[in-house]
Amino acid sequence: MDQQDQIRQDQAQLEAVVAEALEIAKGLGASLAEVSISKQTGLSVNARGCELESIEFNKDGALGIAVYRDGCKGSSSTTDLSPAAIRAAVEAAIEIARHTSADACAGLADPELLAWDAPDLQLCHPTLLDPQQGIELAIECERLALCSDSRIKHSDGAGFSSHLGIKVYGNSHGFLKGYAASRNSLSCMLIGEQDGDMQRDYGYSSSRDLAGLWSPARIADEAVSRTVARLGARKIATRHAPVLFHPDTAAGLWGHLVMAISGGNLYRKSSFLQERLGQQILPDWLTIQEFPHLPGGLASSPFDGEGVRTRDLDIIRDGHLMSWLLTSYSARKLGLTTTGHAGGIHNWQVSNTGQDLPALLREMGTGLLVTELMGQGVNIVNGDYSRGAAGFWVENGEIAYPVEEITIAGNLNEMFRQIVAVGTDQDERSSLKTGSVLVESMKLAGH
Structure with missing residues (x-):
């Protein structure tokens, strides 16, 4: 039996388990029920000092069930997939439902919203991987990094992982579907030293298909160049200045937007973008779109965690907020429909304004290029933003020297309005594709 046949067989077995749990729930009097199950197999390798440090094989599976009786919800889970354990988990969920309060917003997604015709998104690229191959990739990556520059004194290790997972979801509307997905990664973390200053940075690659990973040499080169570029970092004086968020940190900036427009924060009235749907929150040239069905995409999915079909969406169009991010529960709390x-x-x-990174640096002139952010100083309720940062000071459009121990501060409402440009330098390894983001002015707290 080849790998694809084995995957299909495993998925069929998981679908049978989900169907069994739903039938038990129906027999025990649950008016509605939903069951999800996942199974993951794979290995993780860690190397240090160009020798194998650890290797871990995993084969995990878990089933979760939620039942609804007269608006009361009960849920439970089990890692034991034997018939007796599944029945016990269903019975536990039923018992919990007897002791919870009714919630009119609780329940399954509406049947007409489910992904009855879920597409195959080519997310699974299995490979017959010899563990020795993974070990050799990690060691080779670390070895190349350590011998390429005299300023690289130590390694914090290299790692390789390869995993294959199967997800199945079913509910009492008769929906029952699943899909398999693979993911591989290779990374290396280095420590550089120069004149008593020590800095740490990394390189990595991630891909659904093992053949899509960067070579150990390319990852080593990235780790080395990023690490040595940080050596000799200085502090800067407190001031206001433009800030250019490198793609590594720009993705986090958009992550705050995700939180602010997510249903849970909205119905709790804990978002700085409350009541802003349809309004302009970003420059009128900026658009953000979502594409759930990209073949092989790192964040592609034919349906969400409730079986709701995913679809292309305009999140931001011409600077205007076009969609919330809702589950069935949060949508009902808001009197709306789930967005999947x-x-x-x-x-x-994220759209761009056409400049590469050097062009953005020239447009900024003098300011801060942020390549690393630290801390969690973001208040989604009012938008206040304050985080530790490191990166590079830019003068006359050129990188002058590395900097560290800085705090950058502002308010997300103002930061979003003050976005001057978004670059073309997006990182293809990320599922949130954005170029560098230039903000007109922020407060920089140094020494």
Whole structure:
């Protein structure tokens, strides 16, 4: 039996388990029920000092069930997939439902919203991987990095992982579907030293298909160049200045937008973008779109965690907020319809203004290029933003020297309005594709 046949057989077995749990729930009097199950197999390798440090094989599976009786919800889970354990989990969920309060917004997604015709998105690229191959990739990546520059004194290790997962979801509307997905990664973390200053940085690659990973040499080169570029970092004086968020950190900036327009924060009235749907919150040239059905996409999915079909969406159009991110529950709390976001977002694409990174640096002139952010100083309720940062000071459009121990501060409402440009330098390894983001002015707290 080849791998694809084995995957199909495993998925069929998981679908049978879900169907069994739903039938038990129906027999025990649940008016509505939903069951999800996942199974993951794979290995993780860690190397240090160009020797194998650890290797871990995993084969995990878990079933979760939620039942609804007269608006009362009960849920339970089990990692034991034997018939007796499944029945016990269903019975536990039924018992919990007897002791919870009714909630009119609780329940399954509406049947007409489910992904009855879920597409195959080519997310599964299995490979017969010899563990030794993974070990050799990690060691080779670390070895190349350590011998390429005299300023690289130590390694914090290299790692390789390859996993294949199967997800199945079913509910009492008769919906029962699943899909398999693979993911591989290779990374290396280095420590550089120069004149007593030590800095740390990394390189990595991630891909559905093992053949799509960067070579160990390319990852090593990235890790080395990023690490040595940070050596000799200085502090800067407190001031106001333009800030250019490198794609590594720009994705986090858009992550705050995700939180602010997510249903849970909205119905709790804890978002700085409350009541802003349809209004302009970003420059009128900026658009953000979501594409859940990209073949092989790192965040592609035929349906969300409730079985709701995913679809292309304009999140931001011409600077205007066009969509919330809702689950069935949060949508009902708001009197709206789910957008298929139970479980998160899917392949965001941020538009750009046409400049590459050097052009953005020239446009900024003098200011801060942020390549790393630290801390959690973001208040989604009022938009206040304050985080530790490191990166590079830019003068006359050229990188002058690395900087560290800076705090950058502002308010997300103002930061979004003050976005001057978005670059073309997006990182293809990210599921949230954005170039560098230039903000007109922020407060920089240094020494």
